[in-house]
Amino acid sequence: MIPAIHIKNAFLAYGEKIIFSDLQLDLPAGQWIGLLGPSGVGKSSLLRMIAGLTTTQEISHSEIYASNHLPVNQQIAYMAQTDLLLPWLTVLENAVLKLKLGSHKQRQEEINRASALLEKVGLTNALHLYPQQLSGGMRQRVALVRTLMENKPVILMDEPFSALDAITRYKLQALAADLLRDKTVLFITHDPMEALRLAHVIYVMQGSPAVVKSVAMLSSGTPRELTEPQLVELQALLFRELAAASSVPLTRE
Amino acid sequence: MLNHPKNKFLHFHYLAFIVQFSRSLIIFAGLLLIWQSIILFWHLPDYILPSPSHVFSTLYHQRNLIAIQTLPTLIETLLGFTLGIVFGCLAALFLAFFRPLAHWLLPTLIISQAIPTFAIAPLFVIWLGYGMASKILTAVLMIFFPITIAFYDGLCHTYAGWLDLARTMQAKKWRIFWHIRIPAALPRLASGIRIAAVAAPLGAVIGEWVGASRGLGYLMLNANARMQIDMMFAALIVIIMLALILYFSIDKLLRLLIWWE
Numbered sequence: 001m002i003p004a005i006h007i008k009n010a011f012l013a014y015g016e017k018i019i020f021s022d023l024q025l026d027l028p029a030g031q032w033i034g035l036l037g038p039s040g041v042g043k044s045s046l047l048r049m050i051a052g053l054t055t056t057q058e059i060s061h062s063e064i065y066a067s068n069h070l071p072v073n074q075q076i077a078y079m080a081q082t083d084l085l086l087p088w089l090t091v092l093e094n095a096v097l098k099l100k101l102g103s104h105k106q107r108q109e110e111i112n113r114a115s116a117l118l119e120k121v122g123l124t125n126a127l128h129l130y131p132q133q134l135s136g137g138m139r140q141r142v143a144l145v146r147t148l149m150e151n152k153p154v155i156l157m158d159e160p161f162s163a164l165d166a167i168t169r170y171k172l173q174a175l176a177a178d179l180l181r182d183k184t185v186l187f188i189t190h191d192p193m194e195a196l197r198l199a200h201v202i203y204v205m206q207g208s209p210a211v212v213k214s215v216a217m218l219s220s221g222t223p224r225e226l227t228e229p230q231l232v233e234l235q236a237l238l239f240r241e242l243a244a245a246s247s248v249p250l251t252r253e
Numbered sequence: 254m255l256n257h258p259k260n261k262f263l264h265f266h267y268l269a270f271i272v273q274f275s276r277s278l279i280i281f282a283g284l285l286l287i288w289q290s291i292i293l294f295w296h297l298p299d300y301i302l303p304s305p306s307h308v309f310s311t312l313y314h315q316r317n318l319i320a321i322q323t324l325p326t327l328i329e330t331l332l333g334f335t336l337g338i339v340f341g342c343l344a345a346l347f348l349a350f351f352r353p354l355a356h357w358l359l360p361t362l363i364i365s366q367a368i369p370t371f372a373i374a375p376l377f378v379i380w381l382g383y384g385m386a387s388k389i390l391t392a393v394l395m396i397f398f399p400i401t402i403a404f405y406d407g408l409c410h411t412y413a414g415w416l417d418l419a420r421t422m423q424a425k426k427w428r429i430f431w432h433i434r435i436p437a438a439l440p441r442l443a444s445g446i447r448i449a450a451v452a453a454p455l456g457a458v459i460g461e462w463v464g465a466s467r468g469l470g471y472l473m474l475n476a477n478a479r480m481q482i483d484m485m486f487a488a489l490i491v492i493i494m495l496a497l498i499l500y501f502s503i504d505k506l507l508r509l510l511i512w513w514e
Contacts, residue, residue, distance in 0.1 A: 053417050078421035084414045087513040088436050100432045101424035132513065150422065 002153045002184055003066040003075065004029040010062035012045055019045050020210040029067060032185045032222065034199030036192060038246040042210045043188045044158055051078050051156050077152040081159045083139040085131040092127045095145045117145045121175060137168035148179055155180055157187040173197055177223040192238040196231050197223045206245030215241050303483040312487040323491055325468040329385050329457035330495065333392025337449055340393065341400025349408035350430060366398040370459055378464035392456030396449035403445025407438025440514040443507040450503040454496040
């Protein structure tokens with residue numbers, strides 16, 4: 001069962017600076033939630049907090065719970081801007097990284113499943129290559145397979161495609177939308193187009209301390225093509241919202 | 254299989270090895286030339302600086318003696334090198350896994366390095382006798398610290414992204430240590446091992462200088478006492494050769510095993 005995630009009264013401070021306080025965010029079950037906002041507002045910090053990755057220098061507390069009452073940190077998979085592939089492992093070994101990091105039965109079944117997924121994303125001939133031999137897009141595809149292999153209902157993605165060129169990014173957006181369909185996905189992006197292509201709900205984070213504001217809800221199937229009429233309007237709306245968000249001064253030491 | 258990066262590195266490296274070796278030979282020949290020129294230019298007598306031809310002639314005529322004395326030094330070097338790496342790695346692993354202890358143990362380690370080798374080597378001879386043990390220990394002492402620090406540094410500075418990923422995958426601390434932190438630290442360990450490869454022969458020879466009955470260091474000391482400077486140089490050249498061969502072999506082995514950087 002795919003859970004919804006509720007974040008209530010989230011507080012995060014780094015030293016003297018409060019990044020956000022009393023932040024509320026709901027991630028509806030099985031939907032993609034896009035989070036936009038100016039650089040440095042705290043999007044990554046929020047995502048990392050949900051992922052359980054706060055550092056010792058950060059003070060944080062929040063009530064984060066899943067609608068199925070299971071622990072949140074056991075239900076999430078994380079995908080970062082960089083592929084995080086281990087250079088001493090092959091593509092296949094990277095895809096089944098969970099076998100090394102946890103005790104798993106049915107190793108051969110997992111390996112078979114990973115091989116099938118890697119074929120599905122077009123990496124049939126790359127199974128035994130090493131990350132250094134792949135392009136950025138190929139590596140991020142391996143990361144996508146690794147994320148899928150974790151079999152978690154909630155996916156947290158921090159600008160997963162921003163380091164790629166436009167065409168590769170476009171293709172990977174479609175791939176991700178297809179493979180991670182019906183999961184609860186929170187993804188951070190700097191690109192309003194990406195949010196419009198993939199999200200069912202779009203939030204903008206702004207201010208200091210930061211708050212999140214819902215700016216759009218789309219119900220049509222993803223990945224959307226940017227020629228859809230409602231998207232043209234929403235594009236303009238998003239740009240306006242982002243411009244307004246960027247003009248709110250951020251106090252930075 | 255041909256696509257395997259290990260193979261690519263191998264092919265590249267055989268060529269590079271030949272190039273590197275030829276370069277070393279050219280440098281060596283150049284140094285010999287400079288050596289000979291210094292003698293000619295300043296009219297240095299034989300007991301100050303023997304000529305290359307004299308040294309190589311001694312090296313050839315005394316080859317049996319030198320060969321016999323090379324063996325103990327070689328064994329001391331290799332054992333010191335291996336043990337130094339083993340202990341250095343174990344110390345680094347221990348310090349990195351039990352971080353709070355590092356605050357106490359690291360200063361102790363630094364103190365052990367602050368003691369000049371020449372000052373402590375005679376103590377080893379008193380404690381362990383004239384045999385190989387004291388020389389091996391001297392070599393271990395010289396290389397232990399660079400290895401520990403290099404490996405420890407690598408273990409403490411694992412790329413944060415990988416650690417984040419592992420944390421989200423709920424991996425246990427020892428699994429992260431074994432599968433991510435240790436492999437990630439191997440390139441830094443390799444740097445430490447390269448330093449150790451040049452320092453180990455030095456350690457063995459210093460150990461011999463302060464008290465030995467065999468070895469190239471002992472040979473040098475003996476020759477010095479008898480004003481046989483050519484023999485001293487001959488022994489010195491063999492020591493240098495030992496260090497170079499050890500360094501280049503270890504370097505090649507490390508590039509094979511730790512090929513991803």
